Amino acid sequence: MPTKDRYHHGDLREELLRASVRLIETEGLTAVSLRRVAREAGVSPGAPYHHFTDRAALLAAISARGFEQLGARMISVREGASGPREALIAMTVAYVEFARDSPAYFRLMFRPELYEPDKHPATATAGDAAxxxxxxxxxxxxxxxxxxxxxxxxxALALWSLAHGLASLTLDGKLELRSAQMGTTAVELSDRVTRLFTDLIDSRWPRSE
Incomplete structure (x- = not known):
């Protein structure tokens, strides 16, 4: 139903983002173009240009949204943790779960061409905030x-590297395969690996009195 009245002002941008994510999930990143996204959203081919100057701007906006969602999820589990150490473990596991639950966002978020502060400041800001x-x-x-x-x-960098590595292994199917061989689940294995890493830190640097 391609009509300019289909969406309220401001809603079109959100629908374009949702349509883009659906395309990435079902057909891959190469399927995304402003014309194709407009067709999926049921609007005129020129409508996306009111919100995005080009394809890169659209993808950068999706990337920024992904970082915002990831940051919100990590804040939520941090606030629900029983202590600082448990918060680090919960946040690492949440990072992996985000990648598994939102693969389209995750695969796009770390593309270097979308993380250039001069070209896409909102994406860089959202990534830094996360x-x-x-x-x-x-x-x-x-x-x-x-x-x-x-x-x-x-x-901080070591924990990010650990979480990102586990997340990438999850998306590639490697963590699930390995966890099945070990008689556990990917989520439980992520938790165990993270706890082992934290225990190693504790053993290297004793707690202060």
Missing amino acids: YAVLEQAVADATGSGGLPSEEADTL
Whole structure:
């Protein structure tokens, strides 16, 4: 039903984003073009240009939305954790779960051409904000004496690397295959790997008195 009145002002942008994600999930990234997305949304071919200058701008907006959702999920599990250490574990597992639940977003979020601050500042800002959630959780852990404060930046990067590696293995099907061989689930294996990593940190740097 291609009509300019199909969406209220402002709703069209959201529908274009949703249509793009559906295309990525069903047909892959190469299927996304402004003309194709307009057809999927049921609007005129020129309608997307009111919101996005080109295909890259559309994809960058999807990437930014993905970082916003990831950041919100990590904040939620951090606030629900019993302590700073448990928060780090829960956030790592949540990162992996996000990749599994939202593969279209996750695969797009880390494309380097969409993360250039000069070209796509909103995406870079959303990505930095999501990472800041992890940095704050590490700061909480170091402030409680559970982790070494002088290594906070390195620990944040190490946890991100761990979470991203597990997430990538999940999307590639490798983690599920390995977990089945080990008689567990991918989610449980992610939790175990993260706890092992945290235990290693504790053994290397004892808690302060």
